[in-house]
Amino acid sequence: MTNYLSKLKKDGYCIIENAVSKKKCVEIGAELDKISISKKHKKFRFRDKKKQLQLVNVNYINPSMFMDLVTNKKILKILNDVFKERYVLSNFNASRPISNFKKYRLHIDSRMPIFNYNNTTHVVANLCVDDFTIKNGSTVILENSHKGSRKGRIKKIIAKKGSIVLMLGHLKHDIGKNIDGTRRWSIIAYYCRWWVKPTYDFVNSCTKKIYGQLSNKQKEVLGFNATPPIDWDKRKYTLRNAKTIPSNFSRLKKYLN
Numbered sequence: 001m002t003n004y005l006s007k008l009k010k011d012g013y014c015i016i017e018n019a020v021s022k023k024k025c026v027e028i029g030a031e032l033d034k035i036s037i038s039k040k041h042k043k044f045r046f047r048d049k050k051k052q053l054q055l056v057n058v059n060y061i062n063p064s065m066f067m068d069l070v071t072n073k074k075i076l077k078i079l080n081d082v083f084k085e086r087y088v089l090s091n092f093n094a095s096r097p098i099s100n101f102k103k104y105r106l107h108i109d110s111r112m113p114i115f116n117y118n119n120t121t122h123v124v125a126n127l128c129v130d131d132f133t134i135k136n137g138s139t140v141i142l143e144n145s146h147k148g149s150r151k152g153r154i155k156k157i158i159a160k161k162g163s164i165v166l167m168l169g170h171l172k173h174d175i176g177k178n179i180d181g182t183r184r185w186s187i188i189a190y191y192c193r194w195w196v197k198p199t200y201d202f203v204n205s206c207t208k209k210i211y212g213q214l215s216n217k218q219k220e221v222l223g224f225n226a227t228p229p230i231d232w233d234k235r236k237y238t239l240r241n242a243k244t245i246p247s248n249f250s251r252l253k254k255y256l257n
Contacts, residue, residue: 004166005081009117012146012171013157019074019164020127029129031065032058032094032185051101052137052175055094057200058187063213066092069187071217075125078166079191082120086239088223090122090190091199094129097137097178104154106142109190110169115148122169122192129185132159137178139165139186145172194226194239203227203256208249219245230257 007014035041035055044056059066070089079087110122132138134156143152146168156176157165167173169190178184192198202222206214214222220242229235234257246255 001077001081004078008078008082008166008168012144013141013165013167015157015159016074016164016166017160018162019072020069020162022162025127025129025161028065028127028187029183029185031062032096032129033183035061035094036096047098050099051097053096053098057092057202057205058094059092060202060205060210063210066187067214067218069127070189071215071221072125072164075164075166075189075191076221079123082117082123083191083193086194086226087123087191087221088194088198088226089202089221090192090196092187092189094185094187095175096183096185097175100177100179104140104174106140106145106154106172106174108145108170108172109167110192111196112170113148114170115146117146117168120168120170121196122190124167124169125189125191126165126167127187127189128159128161128163128165129187130183131161132157132163132165132184132186133180133182134158135178135180136182136184137176138184140174140176141167142172146170191221194223198223211249211252216242216245216247224252224255227256 004014041061047053059070109124139157140154143155145152159165203224224245225240225242228238246252
């Protein structure tokens with residue numbers, strides 16, 4: 001674990017090999033293939049200028065398939081050390097490059113550039129559902145950009161199926177160019193400190209059916225105990241102990257007040 005953390009701090013990313021079984025990756029890949037052509041899930045699907053196909057919030061499309069990835073112990077152990085405070089899931093997408101485009105759009109996933117590791121606000125966990133190769137659109141990074149450098153070289157992240165690539169949210173990166181046309185799915189989980197506004201509202205979009213499938217830890221990471229008060233007379237604090245999250249969906253509305 002120490003090696004992962006030191007590499008994350010030094011290089012802005014680290015690779016945890018064999019974090020998810022190859023069998024599980026095959027199942028995930030097949031499910032993503034189905035979702036990507038399903039008329040039922042069309043609203044969760046969009047293409048970025050013929051550059052990539054994204055499936056948003058797949059953890060709520062199929063919780064039994066994807067929610068365990070949200071609370072993967074290897075990921076959470078590193079997040080605990082990086083943030084040193086509570087954190088929540090900001091968004092959870094699947095991504096696949098679909099073309100050999102001309103120009104990278106290097107960007108950061110934190111909402112502001114941060115050059116001090118201790119002030120990291122976002123960490124991205126990228127599960128390699130397929131092998132990340134030189135030719136199939138593996139993620140690219142701008143070396144040392146997490147430290148403010150603009151002169152680093154662009155590097156391709158090569159990783160085996162089942163690996164998790166963890167990146168600091170302020171490391172510049174982009175999806176790679178798919179040169180050989182082979183499938184390259186990844187699951188991308190974005191985590192942020194509990195007081196940062198997440199990209200998606202997983203709390204109010206959660207249905208009774210989904211809620212019943214969640215563990216208490218999953219509810220915590222989704223932010224159910226980190227919502228601002230609605231009624232000042234009933235509650236004055238945003239962050240609460242995870243043990244207070246109700247097990248019954250019928251009590252949730254009152255709890256969120």
